[in-house]
Amino acid sequence: MKKVSILIVDDHKLIRETWSFILASDPRFEVIADCGEPELAIELAAIHKPNVVLMDINMAPMSGFDATERIRQVSPDTRVIGVSMHSQPAYARKMLQVGAHGYVTKNSSREEMVRAIMEVEKGNKYICDEIRNIISEQMTDTATQAPDIQNLTDREIQIIHFIKSGHSSKEIASELEISLKTVEVHRHNILKKLKLKNTAALVNFINSNPSLY
Template sequence: MAQYQFPISILIADDHRLITDGLATILGAEKDISEIYTADNGRDAVELVMQHAIDCVIMDVDMPILNGLEATKQIKQQKPNVKIIVVSMLSDAAIVNKLLRAGADAFINKESGKAELLKAINVVINGKKYISPEISAYLFTRLSGPKADQEETVERQLTPRELEIIRHIADGLTNQEIAGKLFLSTVTVDTHRKNMLAKLNLKNTASLVRYAAEHGLLK
């Protein structure tokens, strides 16, 4: 394992500019952080890690072009010593196991504050794993509940953004209309749709809507 020395360089990968700018401002004030890079999709995140001496990536799960899971896989395959902290909503926690297998080093709730983020960074840089208490509690509830053995497989879990988009698709909205409602680009909406089809092993939008209806996802 590589030995890290402070200050370290960090990459923030998230498709929401307010989040990347906000985290960059917060972390930029820390003396133990020397450089901060940002990316708004997984492909750019991978490219930046390949091009620069980045020590730690703060990775969103739900991103266009290449999602956080695939970006994590590629980074860990090529630069296994780069630490990856996944930032997730509680309802994204079903994919934690898959991300762990891909090599993620930490998971923190998107509602976490600065102190927990800095704690997670310090923990992973020192070679340990970290999962925020909220996500740990959520996972325990899912795994110990009476219906745990009936839960869908990790591969069939949709993120909150994907659920949002699929409900709009079921309502008959076009990509352009969905993009306007969610303040996204039409390319991003279409990327989410394609990711859902691939994730669920479905062939077209009609089968995607049918799947969502059959599994009670259109509530």
């Protein structure tokens, strides 16, 4: 079985040595080189064409993002995994945008790093559990805060159509043959269900979501 060749790039020597020792102890992997300078990493990638590069994104004067782009140019088949202390999803997205196949934080376990290497070596994308959990929580929060459109009654949707057309509450009351007070109650309930503060916010919401009404 052919070993997965790995280049480790990190400006902290202890981290490079630690990962070199851990990965070299696994029969599936071969650490072909390690370095702490992005420019040297690009040269080594061009010479050795490693299967995988573990790339620290926080380096100077060239960042891991820039180095990843250059490595993908000189060795297109090399898969890059961004490694960082940052757990913000934006960093992971940026690494994938510049050509990386994976992203793990320095909180990730040895098992997860191995899993990431095996996945990207196959050509798959890999984002560590920590980042995926944060994205999941953000999506849940967004869903929780989303306007409760499904709970609008038919009459409330009808009134929204009138508001969209520029009708005043008095005109709506006349068109629907209901009292002005009833229209105002419906408008209040609409704002409450859509979690909006006032009519201006409602109009902006309607204009931003023309397909909903």
